[in-house]
Every structure is written in C-alpha cells, then in structure tokens.
Amino acid sequence: MRGQAGEATVLGVRPCAMTTFVVPHDARRTESGHRFWVRIQVPGHQPYETRVRQRVSDMDLELMRPGDIVGCRVDPGDRERLVLHVPNPDEATRVSIAKVLSDGRRASATVLAATPIAADYSGHDDPVLRLDLELKAWDEPQPWRVRIVQPVPLTAIELVDLGRRLEVAFFTVDRGASVAVDWAASLAD
Incomplete structure (x- = not known):
C-alpha cells in the first residue's frame, strides 16, 4: 500500500507453483500462481524489466496478457519487490488487446519500424515487439x-518487415493506447 505507483507492461506470463507457509501449523502449502515478465515504468525513474511471481484471479489474468498495461506498486527501497494489479475501469489507460480486437474499428497499417522488446528464447512465448x-x-x-507494444506470433514474424501491411483494430485516433494488430486477419491476406 505504501509502494510507489507505476505502470507495468506485461511482456510474458506463465503459470507457476508458489509455496506458502500456513500459520499456526508452520506447514508448507503449494498453490498455483503466475510468473510475469514485466517492463516497469515509475515516474521519475528509468524503465526496467523484472520478473514477479503472484497469484491473480482468472478474471484479472485475462487483462494481464502480453502487451497489456497494468498498474503496479514498487517498494521504494527494493525496486525488484513489487505487486501488479489491474486498474479500475476509471483508472485504465489502455484497453486489453482482446477487447480492441473484438469491439474496435478496423484500419490498415504500414510497418514503419519494429524493435524487439522481449523474447523468450526457450520457445514458450511469442516475442514482444515495439511497432x-x-x-x-x-x-x-x-x-x-x-507506437504499440504487442506480442507477435512466430508464424507472423515476417509480417513486421518495413513497409509490410497489417490489419489492425482501434477505438479512437490516439498514439496507440487503443490499437491492436489482428494477426489472424493479417496472415489471411
């Protein structure tokens, strides 16, 4: 509650087991949780990447997919110690990719630049690119x-070459907060 407020861009997420101690018996209990790979932006500090293990509800997990931006609280004494949270609807600065693709208006996009932000070299997650x-x-x-940050399916990686056309969805003309690439439609072209 006393942590410094910031934003976290989810770069990757995986299920993981988390061990907790149960009081008063001092017994160990293993629960399911998730490991998030995130890029943290706290006002007044340089952005950085870290990993955090945390339990989240299934409903919140749907809003915490790669490319989504969520809130976070960072311990001022240890920036690796943080908690992620889904912002309230009135606080949200970005809509989830799934919501944009299902309800957004359609447009065509030309790739001007593609920069890798994160890649899971074990082959489990799609690379995350800034487009x-x-x-x-x-x-x-x-x-x-x-400018958007979004995971790119490995099957669509050739579509991010300079000058290539992509199908996108958006809610409003902005700098990218309400834009998502429709990879399925782009691959179909």
Whole structure:
C-alpha cells in the first residue's frame, strides 16, 4: 500500500507453483500462481524489466496478457519487490488487446519500424515487439502514426518487415493506447 505507483507492461506470463507457509501449523502449502515478465515504468525513474511471481484471479489474468498495461506498486527501497494489479475501469489507460480486437474499428497499417522488446528464447512465448505503424481508416480524414507494444506470433514474424501491411483494430485516433494488430486477419491476406 505504501509502494510507489507505476505502470507495468506485461511482456510474458506463465503459470507457476508458489509455496506458502500456513500459520499456526508452520506447514508448507503449494498453490498455483503466475510468473510475469514485466517492463516497469515509475515516474521519475528509468524503465526496467523484472520478473514477479503472484497469484491473480482468472478474471484479472485475462487483462494481464502480453502487451497489456497494468498498474503496479514498487517498494521504494527494493525496486525488484513489487505487486501488479489491474486498474479500475476509471483508472485504465489502455484497453486489453482482446477487447480492441473484438469491439474496435478496423484500419490498415504500414510497418514503419519494429524493435524487439522481449523474447523468450526457450520457445514458450511469442516475442514482444515495439511497432511503429502508420494507420489508415476509411472513416478518418488523414493517416496517423502510433507506437504499440504487442506480442507477435512466430508464424507472423515476417509480417513486421518495413513497409509490410497489417490489419489492425482501434477505438479512437490516439498514439496507440487503443490499437491492436489482428494477426489472424493479417496472415489471411
């Protein structure tokens, strides 16, 4: 509760076992949890990456997928000690990728730049890339540029070459907070 508030971009998530001690018996109990690989941004400090193990509800886990931005509280004395939380709807600065893809408007995008942010070299997770895109929608008068961080399926990695076209969904013209790439539609083209 006294930690410094910040934002965490989820780069990867995996289920893991967590051991806890049960009082008064001092017995060990193993519960399921998740290991999150996150990029932390706290005002006034440089961003950094870390891993955190934490139990989360299934409902919250749906909003904590790679590419999603969640809230965090960081211990001012130990920046590796933190807790992640899903922001309240009135605090949310970004909508989940699944929500954008299901309810968003459609546009085409041209890849301007692609920069790796995170990659799981064990082959379990998709690489997470920062994509600079130029979007064009039929109902918007001018194209606009966005920067997003999103996992890229390995089957679609060739689609992030410079100048390639992608299918995207968005809610509003912004800098990328409400934009998500529709990899299935982009691969179908």
